[in-house]
Amino acid sequence: MSKLHNTFQVPRISDAVASALERRILEGSLKPGDRLPPERELAIELGVSRPSLREAIQKLASKGLVQSRQGGGTYVTDRLESTFLDTWQEMMGMHPNLREDLLEFRHMLEGQAAEWAAERATDADLTRLTQAFDAMNLASDADDLKRQSSTDIAFHQAIGEATHNIVIGHLSAALLRLMHDNIHLNLKELKTIPSASSALKSQHAAIHDAICEHKPADARAAAETHIDFVRESLAQSLRSASRRETAERRLQNDSSKTFAS
Template structure:
């Protein structure tokens, strides 16, 4: 009779469950801030016992991917993005030139993302992209600046996720969060430029349509043209803001001189 292989171990169920949930976080099915389904529901969905599920969630918690909150519930953290985002967020305020470097990188990233999305997007991806596109157009039509910036980010993130490249998906999310204030600033400044809103809508439509019709070369070109427009607009908005600040200082200085003379 042969002896059993002593060093062979059956993988723990909790490990497989943890890997399954981790994959959902990586691919973006579970996003930062999302609450995991109730323990009973999730155990049934995954076909495992509740003790195995608890052990799996603990594994994710030890990696910092999920955390329990007061009042109940387990939530996905933003660790995958914040580890990249936090140091850069602080430096953006003290090193304005970083904005241009980030936009240059975004030009490269989003051009590639649009190309791959056009090649790889599934029907479900295209449905999500169109939903994001429609929500963005609705925000622009309503002249709602907060919704415009949030839906603009959601649209570009949907493209990143449609590449089916996990790294691009998370890098895109981190960069868009980092650029959030600049996107809002750019949109606010663009309101003073005639036809700027319609230009943005046309650019987004060109990206959307090229991806929807699986035209990768056109998708890349449209995405890069859009980022070029954003770069130029942001540069103009920062210049305008600087001019306004200078004019305000001069006015204040004139006022002070006249008051003391």
Template sequence: LAIELGVSRPSLREAIKKLVSRDLLISRHGGGTYVTDRLAASFSDPWQQLIEQHPRLQEDVLEFRHLIEGSAAELAAQRATESDLERLEQAYVKLDAAYAEDDRSAQVAADVAFHLTIAESAHNVLFGHLLGSVLRLLHEHVRRSLRDIAVSPETGRQLMAQHLAIHNAIRAREPATARLAAQTHIDFVRQRLDEAADSEQRQQRSLRHFS
């Protein structure tokens, strides 16, 4: 797995230890590491329940996406079949249409579908299993990210430019470029979320000051 992700074994072990400590993964002696039932459990707001129990969850999800999606894009550029590329094109077209119509619900669904199509195109069963196991969490993370970022027309254009860069690199069979494009996208989302959080904290301080 460390080779597939392009990271060192100590880094991978540390990431797995973090997720185990947060009850998101379970490590069985001699039996491997598995996603816990916590993510598969049915409750009304999985993100809210998890974030209350794990304040660093959003950071962990972004860290996970940075590692997994960068590697998935790299492998997709190497392994995608013509059928995969057709599905990727269709996913991108739907995402572009959702942003053009400024339909937030459609944006979320299309965004998740686009990234999962890339993971499936990597033809690594573990990527599909991991992302499939956290599908509900990923969907909720994207929804809340788009809400918290308060997507402006300019931010929307930037996001679509990033998705296009990932799409083009995979179609051009440029693995390193695809990895960088995917990770740049996640870093952009992280930056915007940090800015949104800082803005909210400033507003809360102002309200307390005048109350």
């Protein structure tokens, strides 16, 4: 009677290490642009030899998830979002009306994200969310558009990550990076609307508080109310801008006729 041979293979240490690091990238513990800890420190943290760690990092590099940079260091790439970004960034530039579609998608995504964040956020998630919320309020008080847009993105990204849904976390990151210039433009246009700044502050506070109090329905409603306000306010701002441009063209035309006569 023939002997049965065990066909199961013991996983290589480097595969296990690569999987652990890949998980950190997927969950957002390691973000695009982050530098991996020094080899010696990371090997000690993971409890493996430096040769095994190097082999694991080479596996991630072959997937395009990390890369070495001149001057030393290994960094996380943006491969998980880059294909999405490259295509849509160009489309946004060519078709400005896509901004409305983007806001409509944000309404769906961020409502769900806020609901799940309220259900699933840990104490650490809530600490990060509150830190992002406080930074956003400070930026608003400083009247700095660039800082306002970056802190706005950080706040909404903290919500996406608090869902503990890896796909939502990365989709939110890609979408928010795509929207960086768009958010800056949105905030600039919203500044032309009286009381918009205070309204935005109140809306963000409502989202923050509902998540921290673990009230999913309230969190979804607050997030959807926020996006609805942005959509309507931007539409109002764009209508006003269009009217101003039309009036200015008429004035210029009248002036040229007067000068000609």
